[in-house]
Amino acid sequence: MNHEMKEHIKQALRKGRRLDGRKPEDLREITIETGFLSTAEGSARVRCGNAEVIAGIKMAMEKPYDDTPEDGVLMVNSELLPMSNPDFESGPPSIKSIETARVIDRGIRESKAMDTKKLCITKGEKVWTVAIDIVPINYDGILIDMGGLAAMAALKTTLFPTVKEDGVVDYHKRSTKKLEMRFLPIPITVSKIGDVFVVDPTAEEEKAIDARLTVTTIDDKKICALQKGGSEPLSVDDVNKIVDIAFEKAAEIRKILEKVN
Amino acid sequence: MAEEFKRPSGRKNDESRPIEAEAGVIKAADGSARFKIGDTEAYAAVYGPRELHPKFLQDPKTGILRCNYNMMPFSGDGTRVRPGPSRRSKEISLVTEKALIPVMNLEDYPNTVVDVFIELPQTDAGSRCAGICAASIALADAGLVMKDMVPAISVGQVRRNLIVDLDGAEEHMDENEGTDIPIAMIPSTEEITLMQGDGIIDRDDLKKALEMVKPALKKIAEEQRKALLNKYNSTGDQK
Amino acid sequence: MGELIAKEKTTVVPGQVIAKGMDFLPSHGTYRLKDDVIANRLGILSVEGKVLKTIPINGRYLPRKDDVIIGKVNDILMSGWRMDINSPYSAVLPLKDASFDYIQKGADLTKYFRLEDYAVAKITSVTSQNLVDITVKGPGLRRLRGGRVIKVSPHKVPRIIGKKVSMVSMIKNGTGCKIIVGQNGLVWLEGEPDMEVVAVSALKKIQDESHISGLTERIKIFLEKTLGKKIEEQAPNEDNNDNKGHEYVSKREENNKHPVPSRTHNADKPVAEKLTQKTEEN
Numbered sequence: 001m002n003h004e005m006k007e008h009i010k011q012a013l014r015k016g017r018r019l020d021g022r023k024p025e026d027l028r029e030i031t032i033e034t035g036f037l038s039t040a041e042g043s044a045r046v047r048c049g050n051a052e053v054i055a056g057i058k059m060a061m062e063k064p065y066d067d068t069p070e071d072g073v074l075m076v077n078s079e080l081l082p083m084s085n086p087d088f089e090s091g092p093p094s095i096k097s098i099e100t101a102r103v104i105d106r107g108i109r110e111s112k113a114m115d116t117k118k119l120c121i122t123k124g125e126k127v128w129t130v131a132i133d134i135v136p137i138n139y140d141g142i143l144i145d146m147g148g149l150a151a152m153a154a155l156k157t158t159l160f161p162t163v164k165e166d167g168v169v170d171y172h173k174r175s176t177k178k179l180e181m182r183f184l185p186i187p188i189t190v191s192k193i194g195d196v197f198v199v200d201p202t203a204e205e206e207k208a209i210d211a212r213l214t215v216t217t218i219d220d221k222k223i224c225a226l227q228k229g230g231s232e233p234l235s236v237d238d239v240n241k242i243v244d245i246a247f248e249k250a251a252e253i254r255k256i257l258e259k260v261n
Numbered sequence: 262m263a264e265e266f267k268r269p270s271g272r273k274n275d276e277s278r279p280i281e282a283e284a285g286v287i288k289a290a291d292g293s294a295r296f297k298i299g300d301t302e303a304y305a306a307v308y309g310p311r312e313l314h315p316k317f318l319q320d321p322k323t324g325i326l327r328c329n330y331n332m333m334p335f336s337g338d339g340t341r342v343r344p345g346p347s348r349r350s351k352e353i354s355l356v357t358e359k360a361l362i363p364v365m366n367l368e369d370y371p372n373t374v375v376d377v378f379i380e381l382p383q384t385d386a387g388s389r390c391a392g393i394c395a396a397s398i399a400l401a402d403a404g405l406v407m408k409d410m411v412p413a414i415s416v417g418q419v420r421r422n423l424i425v426d427l428d429g430a431e432e433h434m435d436e437n438e439g440t441d442i443p444i445a446m447i448p449s450t451e452e453i454t455l456m457q458g459d460g461i462i463d464r465d466d467l468k469k470a471l472e473m474v475k476p477a478l479k480k481i482a483e484e485q486r487k488a489l490l491n492k493y494n495s496t497g498d499q500k
Numbered sequence: 501m502g503e504l505i506a507k508e509k510t511t512v513v514p515g516q517v518i519a520k521g522m523d524f525l526p527s528h529g530t531y532r533l534k535d536d537v538i539a540n541r542l543g544i545l546s547v548e549g550k551v552l553k554t555i556p557i558n559g560r561y562l563p564r565k566d567d568v569i570i571g572k573v574n575d576i577l578m579s580g581w582r583m584d585i586n587s588p589y590s591a592v593l594p595l596k597d598a599s600f601d602y603i604q605k606g607a608d609l610t611k612y613f614r615l616e617d618y619a620v621a622k623i624t625s626v627t628s629q630n631l632v633d634i635t636v637k638g639p640g641l642r643r644l645r646g647g648r649v650i651k652v653s654p655h656k657v658p659r660i661i662g663k664k665v666s667m668v669s670m671i672k673n674g675t676g677c678k679i680i681v682g683q684n685g686l687v688w689l690e691g692e693p694d695m696e697v698v699a700v701s702a703l704k705k706i707q708d709e710s711h712i713s714g715l716t717e718r719i720k721i722f723l724e725k726t727l728g729k730k731i732e733e734q735a736p737n738e739d740n741n742d743n744k745g746h747e748y749v750s751k752r753e754e755n756n757k758h759p760v761p762s763r764t765h766n767a768d769k770p771v772a773e774k775l776t777q778k779t780e781e782n
Binding site for chain 2: 037038039040043050052054056057058060077079081082083084085086090092093131133135137138139140171203
């Protein structure tokens with residue numbers, strides 16, 4: 001972004017105003033819809049301002065990894081679809097989409113939010129795999145946050161497919177068995193523009209960000225993943241402030257997620 | 262002799278599945294649409310006309326149309342679909358472009374490209390047709406010159422019965438001689454712009470099938486036009 | 501013989517039959533298929549005597565000579581700068597049109613315009629291959645510093661500017677923001693942060709409600725409610741340099757040209773005119 005325009009944004013931020021009139025720590029209005037895809041075992045759509053992101057969950061029965069014979073397999077993937085923004089190109093996953101997927105993955109995997117032992121069918125032979133795919137329909141802001149939320153809402157409402165007598169999965173019949181999550185990790189990315197911390201930036205604001213830190217939390221005390229981005233450094237003081245903001249915002253988001261069934 | 266045949270969905274032989282069509286659903290795009298028929302749903306986003314790189318692809322006489330069809334990983338019938346282009350999706354991208362270009366006129370935009378991205382969050386047969394239907398609405402939404410809308414639907418033969426708009430269950434029903442023929446047609450001239458065929462069909466039955474599919478296609482064209490009119494009220498403003 | 505099927509001033513869509521019979525003459529945005537006149541573009545139907553055309557609602561901006569536009573530098577060349585003008589075609593600002601100073605070949609061009617700088621420029625020429633040249637030498641034209649730029653539909657620009665610049669002036673005076681509207685749908689503004697937000701909301705409101713009657717009154721009420729003060733409807737202000745660029749728009753409105761012309765329009769026009777002349781002679 002052009003230096004003078006960035007200055008203009010920074011000046012407005014010092015007065016507590018963003019381009020769309022929000023205050024620096026205001027989230028846009030969020031709505032969540034779940035269970036609307038016929039082909040996915042779990043699905044969620046998050047709308048945040050003009051942004052729209054969907055997450056789909058697919059389950060399958062497969063052989064476990066050799067070093068974890070009793071554990072189901074989790075996989076997180078994300079793609080910045082060219083349909084969602086004029087700046088995205090067709091082709092192999094961009095580094096941005098890879099980062100998004102890996103950060104969301106870390107939040108779920110490292111926190112053991114999903115009990116992968118419960119996904120074991122026969123030790124060493126058959127386990128359930130859970131694949132989470134996150135895609136923007138209309139891109140307008142940080143995919144890690146919206147995608148992470150969509151993934152959580154989808155996981156929360158995922159139903160196992162039924163298994164026929166011959167042991168083959170019947171994807172046309174969903175069971176009533178839910179994929180139980182121990183807790184729901186929520187990633188919140190706090191960005192620094194000049195001296196001001198901002199949450200939930202629009203695609204336009206993203207261009208003015210100097211540094212950002214994603215903090216994934218599982219309740220009001222514990223952090224389970226961290227990721228710093230942006231080209232500028234953050235001071236220790238910055239990090240402490242960001243962590244406080246992240247917990248605050250995650251609490252707001254959890255309230256919305258609680259209502260999702 | 263045709264067997265006594267009841268469609269699993271209870272539909273009549275010439276009846277298509279319920280349709281939902283919406284225009285302007287992706288704000289970032291120049292034109293966009295969502296088209297759903299039964300459980301098959303397609304999004305289409307149009308970006309362009311815009312600069313085309315690399316330069317050697319440019320046509321100094323006209324803009325070009327470039328279509329990209331993609332199934333989202335969770336959209337398949339069964340296990341997850343590996344992301345990324347496949348031979349199948351590349352072929353569908355090609356025939357989609359051929360289905361739409363006959364109604365377009367991009368001569369006002371030499372050296373540019375109109376990109377059409379088609380993404381499907383869920384499918385239950387007829388996905389390429391749904392993609393073409395969505396793309397057609399999106400192109401009109403983008404303000405491009407088009408002679409007419411391009412509706413598309415499949416017609417086929419299952420257990421010797423000609424049926425319109427095969428769903429997933431019907432696609433797999435006739436192991437021996439089932440046919441699936443996706444067709445796109447320009448409603449005002451009844452010219453065919455997409456036609457592919459899968460399976461065995463009698464030449465006389467094909468003729469009957471081509472007549473049988475016309476009303477379903479015209480109905481889809483009406484839904485496509487309605488989607489555009491719904492987005493803009495009668496005085497041209499967005500709702 | 502003929503029958504008008506679609507209603508004038510309503511939205512029509514591609515493939516929709518507008519009229520039946522040989523009486524009517526298809527102009528831009530429509531074509532004849534046997535006995536019918538059919539729309540070939542999403543637009544508003546306009547009926548002028550027997551001439552049928554559609555006014556486009558959507559579509560990207562096509563560069564036109566003498567338009568005043570806002571552009572962004574995306575490349576620095578040997579001979580000038582390349583600019584993104586929110587169009588399928590980029591524009592070139594040659595050295596000689598960048599400044600009243602003489603710029604030597606090999607000089608540091610970033611002294612005048614750097615990458616991502618915005619400028620208000622006027623289109624000086626458009627070739628048949630859509631190569632576009634622009635200039636920033638002229639009244640109201642210049643490099644823009646700071647502020648912010650938003651995108652609106654180029655088709656709504658005349659409504660945003662208003663008759664004799666009245667609409668945008670009302671917003672400027674109400675919010676105290678500097679506002680420059682480019683024909684290409686880019687709008688530059690600068691003011692107090694809160695006021696900028698109000699101005700942007702007003703501009704988007706005009707874009708979304710432009711064809712509902714009583715727009716000026718509604719925008720006035722919107723501004724009064726949001727700002728909590730009375731707004732005077734604006735008389736044309738010839739002194740303000742920012743408005744000078746809009747002379748070109750007003751002329752366009754007066755000449756009844758629709759906002760974003762397409763080549764097909766020019767191709768069709770002579771035919772329609774010729775035939776009209778013929779009937780007049782009769």
